[in-house]
Amino acid sequence: MNIEFSFIIIDDSELDCFVTQKFLERSAKYLAIKTFQNAEYALEIIRENTAGNSPVPTIILLDLQMPFMNGFDFLEEFEKLPVEVKKNYRIAVLTVLTSANNPADIHKILAYHAVNGIIEKPLTKEKLLSLLTRE
Amino acid sequence: MFSSIVSFSFAESYYNTYVHKPIKVAEKVKVLYVDDEPGNLFGFKASLRLDYHIFTAENIPQALACLNDNPEISVIFCDQRMPGKTGVDFFEEIRVSYPLPVRIMLTAYTDVESIIDAINKGNIFRFVKKPWIEADIIGAIEEANKFYQANSMLSVKNIELQKAYDELNKFAYSVSHDIRGPLSGILGAINLANEIDDVAEMKEMLFLMKKSVKKMDAYVLSMHDYYSLQRGELKITEIDFEKVIDELKSIYSVLAKVNKVTFDISICQDGIFRSDYAPLRLIFNNLLSNAFKYQDRNSKNKSVEMTVEVAKSVATIYVKDTGIGILGSHVGEIFNLFYRSNSLEVGSGFGLYNVKSALIKLNGQIEVQSVLHQGTTFKVTIPSI
Numbered sequence: 398m399n400i401e402f403s404f405i406i407i408d409d410s411e412l413d414c415f416v417t418q419k420f421l422e423r424s425a426k427y428l429a430i431k432t433f434q435n436a437e438y439a440l441e442i443i444r445e446n447t448a449g450n451s452p453v454p455t456i457i458l459l460d461l462q463m464p465f466m467n468g469f470d471f472l473e474e475f476e477k478l479p480v481e482v483k484k485n486y487r488i489a490v491l492t493v494l495t496s497a498n499n500p501a502d503i504h505k506i507l508a509y510h511a512v513n514g515i516i517e518k519p520l521t522k523e524k525l526l527s528l529l530t531r532e
Numbered sequence: 533m534f535s536s537i538v539s540f541s542f543a544e545s546y547y548n549t550y551v552h553k554p555i556k557v558a559e560k561v562k563v564l565y566v567d568d569e570p571g572n573l574f575g576f577k578a579s580l581r582l583d584y585h586i587f588t589a590e591n592i593p594q595a596l597a598c599l600n601d602n603p604e605i606s607v608i609f610c611d612q613r614m615p616g617k618t619g620v621d622f623f624e625e626i627r628v629s630y631p632l633p634v635r636i637m638l639t640a641y642t643d644v645e646s647i648i649d650a651i652n653k654g655n656i657f658r659f660v661k662k663p664w665i666e667a668d669i670i671g672a673i674e675e676a677n678k679f680y681q682a683n684s685m686l687s688v689k690n691i692e693l694q695k696a697y698d699e700l701n702k703f704a705y706s707v708s709h710d711i712r713g714p715l716s717g718i719l720g721a722i723n724l725a726n727e728i729d730d731v732a733e734m735k736e737m738l739f740l741m742k743k744s745v746k747k748m749d750a751y752v753l754s755m756h757d758y759y760s761l762q763r764g765e766l767k768i769t770e771i772d773f774e775k776v777i778d779e780l781k782s783i784y785s786v787l788a789k790v791n792k793v794t795f796d797i798s799i800c801q802d803g804i805f806r807s808d809y810a811p812l813r814l815i816f817n818n819l820l821s822n823a824f825k826y827q828d829r830n831s832k833n834k835s836v837e838m839t840v841e842v843a844k845s846v847a848t849i850y851v852k853d854t855g856i857g858i859l860g861s862h863v864g865e866i867f868n869l870f871y872r873s874n875s876l877e878v879g880s881g882f883g884l885y886n887v888k889s890a891l892i893k894l895n896g897q898i899e900v901q902s903v904l905h906q907g908t909t910f911k912v913t914i915p916s917i
Contacts, residue, residue, distance in 0.1 A: 410717050410744070411743065412714075412718070412720075412743065413717045415736070419724050419733070419737075493716045519719035521723045522727065
């Protein structure tokens, strides 16, 4: 089986980063998995990584509710990146959905071109596989 | 290099939010009487000045100036026929600009048209006919004042209610992140556990799960702090800072040793200091735990310094750290509920908000001085109660 993806996990919770990473290791053939507990730092790395096309697309698994730069801010900033950077990435939002979530916000997220889907936490292998086969 | 100094004084909001002004029995009700005939004003004042604090005005500009200077006027009497504006016009105007004082028309001019105008446009509370008798005036003032007090209390309650609703909104939002967030993480970890065979990997995960559980526990504890601060009464005792600090010292000395942080305390208490122990402890606890929490992990010279000085019935407390500092643009917001200036996982967004609430209760003040990547100093001053 060929390597299909690289992954970037952005989540302020150390446990969630760990769980997502371990699930990915067990579910996909991957080139690399990077985890970030700080969205701004992740964005910086993505912005600076203009070394050319990666052989495989990178899937960003993004939490929404984070202090400092949250998922919404990240998406807004990501959208401003040059097309040749953006085209290497697909974003999946991985979040806790609650009644406190504004439906308009969810629609806004799905309207971003780079966003491929929303997965509700807690994560399971099935949810992850359905995302990966969708890609 | 960015240094930010912000100081906060909560004294003003202290009175608005935390102490319901009791209706002072001793203080006289303040009444304004507007009439273009000085004789009328004189007679009114002469017969009522013993029971009430009477202000008088001969024309409308004088009346407006008087209202502006004396915001506690609760009842206004006004004559209808005056040169320039009529009483109805005056009432119609102040209904918007000074809505709280209760309006009473006092006039000999009693045709139906002007009465209808006074009621519909001036929105008056009573209509007293000239020549007046004292009993009518006193009755009108007493009833009007009751109405005024009820209305004022209602608006205070409304402000409090609005504040409570706002905080409830924030709560609903925060609970989803700070309780459901860790819970869904733990649930995800349990799902993952089915896939893990390696014991070392499992132990690593259990360690992270424990951290999440502890974080939730800390969240619930600070939520409890939040409620006791918002609702509790002050319990004033004599404070020996040496004793207060001693308890905290044992906790934080361990933390200092483990994290290789130099920890210095100096206390100098001159004279008796009276305050409430619980909020005081909360202030110390939060400032110290922040000072240790936000150290730069890679720095070689990590230190936390606390000085407490009590002189002339004022306690001045400095908590100084060599930590990561606060971004200049965030300094103004760090005292807001659920605000987290840092992406580190540790904050709940309760800590400094609780410090602020505690300081409001103790009538204290706080100043922050922070340089990014160099450290933060909090200066707290609290008067003895």
